[in-house]
Amino acid sequence: MSTSTTLEFTGLAKSFGAVRAVDDLTFTVPPGQVTGFLGPNGAGKTTTLRMLLGLVRPTAGTATFGGTAYHALPHPLETVGTALEASSFHPGRSARNHLRGYAIAAGIPLRRVDDVLAQVGIADFADRRVGGYSLGMRQRLGLAFALLGDPGVLVLDEPVNGLDPEGIRWIRSFLKQLAGEGRTVLVSSHLLSEVQQSVDRVVIISHGRLVYEGDLAGLESGQRVIVDAPDRAALDSALRAAGATVETAPTGSATGALAVTGLSAERIGSVALAAGVALSLLAVEQTGIEKAFLELVGEEGRP
Numbered sequence: 001m002s003t004s005t006t007l008e009f010t011g012l013a014k015s016f017g018a019v020r021a022v023d024d025l026t027f028t029v030p031p032g033q034v035t036g037f038l039g040p041n042g043a044g045k046t047t048t049l050r051m052l053l054g055l056v057r058p059t060a061g062t063a064t065f066g067g068t069a070y071h072a073l074p075h076p077l078e079t080v081g082t083a084l085e086a087s088s089f090h091p092g093r094s095a096r097n098h099l100r101g102y103a104i105a106a107g108i109p110l111r112r113v114d115d116v117l118a119q120v121g122i123a124d125f126a127d128r129r130v131g132g133y134s135l136g137m138r139q140r141l142g143l144a145f146a147l148l149g150d151p152g153v154l155v156l157d158e159p160v161n162g163l164d165p166e167g168i169r170w171i172r173s174f175l176k177q178l179a180g181e182g183r184t185v186l187v188s189s190h191l192l193s194e195v196q197q198s199v200d201r202v203v204i205i206s207h208g209r210l211v212y213e214g215d216l217a218g219l220e221s222g223q224r225v226i227v228d229a230p231d232r233a234a235l236d237s238a239l240r241a242a243g244a245t246v247e248t249a250p251t252g253s254a255t256g257a258l259a260v261t262g263l264s265a266e267r268i269g270s271v272a273l274a275a276g277v278a279l280s281l282l283a284v285e286q287t288g289i290e291k292a293f294l295e296l297v298g299e300e301g302r303p
């Protein structure tokens with residue numbers, strides 16, 4: 001395996017005519033972790049990955065492997081393994097034939113072919129035509145191709161697509177294992193829920209721009225309690241006196257109600273009782289990572 005590499009995206013931009021597909025993106029992807037690259041369809045993920053891999057020329061900025069552009073890598077397949085599309089294999093050839101062809105072209109020892117086929121769990125099907133493979137098996141073959149050169153960096157576009165629950169569990173632990181070996185693993189998805197359990201860090205983009213970079217814990221917003229009373233003013237002052245932060249709940253059926261942070265629902269109940277205020281509403285608001293994600297990326301992230 002080549003030495004661990006940090007992916008560096010600096011001021012990266014790409015316009016297709018009037019469309020700014022990627023707009024001044026700056027972020028890094030460290031080794032030894034699985035990083036999720038998230039954003040709704042059309043956010044610019046694929047274009048960003050294609051610029052990293054030298055398939056699309058940036059309008060501005062750079063995307064490098066520890067400072068080296070893809071086209072300047074001496075042994076690309078041994079530096080970065082990629083699986084951008086599951087369907088790009090010739091249906092008439094077997095998995096083993098495909099991988100042997102790539103290995104020979106890249107000067108990689110042929111024994112690696114059997115190693116990677118076993119690693120991704122398709123060794124028993126290696127001599128069957130790829131045309132008969134399920135989407136999940138093609139995903140595994142894509143991953144086998146990515147691993148062929150034993151690269152220190154893996155860049156996978158939507159690798160969970162088409163996998164059954166067992167396959168999803170498998171790929172989650174497999175990606176963690178690869179990162180645990182010191183590799184840099186970047187996995188794109190348009191669904192946070194799909195990668196939430198397998199990533200250590202996330203980079204989130206929307207409309208080609210960075211909206212969040214960091215760990216999942218930092219993404220999660222705090223809990224709020226929505227509360228109301230016929231005598232709303234009395235409730236408001238009692239809660240503030242008890243140390244709560246009180247705002248007006250923004251939308252929905254509870255419009256005008258109070259959104260409280262800093263006090264538990266139980267404590268709010270006793271503060272109201274002590275102040276002699278009867279409550280008409282007391283609800284813990286469902287906040288969480290998925291909600292924070294949707295707020296960051298906007299409406300187009302909704303299914």
Ligand SMILES: Nc1ncnc2c1ncn2[C@@H]1O[C@H](COP(=O)(O)OP(=O)(O)OP(=O)(O)O)[C@@H](O)[C@H]1O
Nearest residue numbers: 016019021039040041042043044045046047048190
């Ligand atoms: N070759 C191209 N010519 C013109 N517009 C393009 C081209 N490639 C991408 N785009 C546009 O750039 C924007 C970003 O597309 P991109 O495929 O990078 O998004 P994405 O986040 O990968 O989405 P998806 O998850 O659907 O693949 C979209 O508006 C898309 O229509």
